[in-house]
Amino acid sequence: MKKSTKTIIFSYLQLSNVGCEIIIRGTIKFLENALSDYDLRFIVPSYDSNRDRQILKDLPQIEVVPMLSWKRYFRALLRQTRRFDKYWSPRFSSAAFEKADLFVSVGGDIYTIFDGMLPDDWMGYESFASRRGIPSIMFGANMENFELLSGVQRNRLIAHLNRFKLIAVRDDSTSSYLIDQNINSPTLVFPDPMYSLRPSCVVRANKVQRIGLNLSPLTVKKFGPDLIEKYTKIVSDLINDGYLFSFIPHVYSTDGDNNLDDRFILRNIYNRLEPIQQKAVKLCDDALGFKKIAIEISEVDFVIAARMHCCLNAVTLGKPVYFLEYSKKAKTMLKWLVTETPYAKAASAYASTSADAITIEDIRLLIRAIEHLGEAHPDGISVDLSPQLATSSIWNVMSGILL
Numbered sequence: 001m002k003k004s005t006k007t008i009i010f011s012y013l014q015l016s017n018v019g020c021e022i023i024i025r026g027t028i029k030f031l032e033n034a035l036s037d038y039d040l041r042f043i044v045p046s047y048d049s050n051r052d053r054q055i056l057k058d059l060p061q062i063e064v065v066p067m068l069s070w071k072r073y074f075r076a077l078l079r080q081t082r083r084f085d086k087y088w089s090p091r092f093s094s095a096a097f098e099k100a101d102l103f104v105s106v107g108g109d110i111y112t113i114f115d116g117m118l119p120d121d122w123m124g125y126e127s128f129a130s131r132r133g134i135p136s137i138m139f140g141a142n143m144e145n146f147e148l149l150s151g152v153q154r155n156r157l158i159a160h161l162n163r164f165k166l167i168a169v170r171d172d173s174t175s176s177y178l179i180d181q182n183i184n185s186p187t188l189v190f191p192d193p194m195y196s197l198r199p200s201c202v203v204r205a206n207k208v209q210r211i212g213l214n215l216s217p218l219t220v221k222k223f224g225p226d227l228i229e230k231y232t233k234i235v236s237d238l239i240n241d242g243y244l245f246s247f248i249p250h251v252y253s254t255d256g257d258n259n260l261d262d263r264f265i266l267r268n269i270y271n272r273l274e275p276i277q278q279k280a281v282k283l284c285d286d287a288l289g290f291k292k293i294a295i296e297i298s299e300v301d302f303v304i305a306a307r308m309h310c311c312l313n314a315v316t317l318g319k320p321v322y323f324l325e326y327s328k329k330a331k332t333m334l335k336w337l338v339t340e341t342p343y344a345k346a347a348s349a350y351a352s353t354s355a356d357a358i359t360i361e362d363i364r365l366l367i368r369a370i371e372h373l374g375e376a377h378p379d380g381i382s383v384d385l386s387p388q389l390a391t392s393s394i395w396n397v398m399s400g401i402l403l
Helices: 018-034 049-055 069-080 094-098 120-131 151-161 172-180 193-197 217-223 226-240 262-272 290-298 308-315 328-340 342-349 360-376 386-390 394-398
Strands: 005-010 039-046 062-066 102-106 136-141 166-169 187-189 200-203 210-214 244-247 281-283 302-305 321-325 350-354 381-384
Touching (some): 018 290, 039 049, 094 120, 120 136, 166 394, 172 187, 217 262, 226 262, 226 360, 244 262, 262 281, 290 308, 302 308, 302 360, 308 328, 328 350, 342 350, 342 360, 342 381, 350 360
Parallel strands (some): 005 102, 039 062, 210 244, 210 302, 244 281, 321 350
Antiparallel strands (some): 200 381
16 A cells, blocks of 8 residues: 655754764654655755755765755844744755654754843744744753753743654653743654664773864864863873874854854864874875765774764764863763663773863773773673663654644
8 A cells, every 4th residue: 555645854964074964864763763654855944055966966865955045144134133033944845844744843952041042933833833834853852051042032942842743852851841931732752863873882992092073163163262272282182192083073064154164173183293293194085975974983903983973873883082172062961861761781991071071080080981892892892772762752753744
């Protein structure tokens, strides 16, 4: 019997962020499992449609729709006349949105409130969908800092979240937080989309020779420019200890935006090293997508990373990881990983601390723990989240989403 076709539209994601590519790919995998009675088609909005079609060319079920330049002026008019919230319109074709049967809000940090600002554009997606009778779900979210909002803003955000048919969050901490914030929408914990892509792996705690480093402009913005000198000193000292490095960006900017591009930070660290030390560093300086980054991560023995999806990319490739915290999500993600999943068998291969507080002794301590674990498990530790994913109550909720 031929399946009926359903169209799903995603909120905007910057696909030069490998984490966003992971979210798209993992969410599609999840949705195709959850809604297997339908032939699913997906719409992905894009500011660089040629680039994003190339990135996603192996997924023929995706339609990449370009942003329209004239919509920029129309939306500016809505803002100027204070009608943006009520009459939000997408930057891309409204007709593309209106043919959707389901809107999926994706992105880990969107609803972590920074600088007391509402994510009004992302909220507009749900508003537009609701005005047209299109149901909305949220997948793979972390949320915090609602307290930074004014009472009016907070009430508006809560009303918005309560219109979702499902909010799937990545850890128990976020679930409890939303309950405390009077969110009444069905809220379930479901592992990050990364685990839908790679539910199983073998954790290999090898003797550490090559270390992968990821550091982001977001981290430097939060903790200040002295952070670059701090990590230069750490890398320099570890090279003097005999270790090699791969500098691994997880976000690049095709527009040369150094406030987004990890390569800018990593190149800065590289340039501060002595020339003899630079020879111990592999600088991954290209525009790297999900598959290429996986190859780079596969070549290292241990990863130190600030970007959450760089951490999870490494974890699901079986690599020990030091999570560098710049928000609470790294701590809560790691706690979930080592207490509520089969990765608990390899708990000593992971650690986290604030990105500005880590010391070289912290890193050396984790390296010793990794190598001790490897001696105890020379064949590695097999990990499989498939049973945990399969028994989640989310599947029952999803079965009624399109009814």
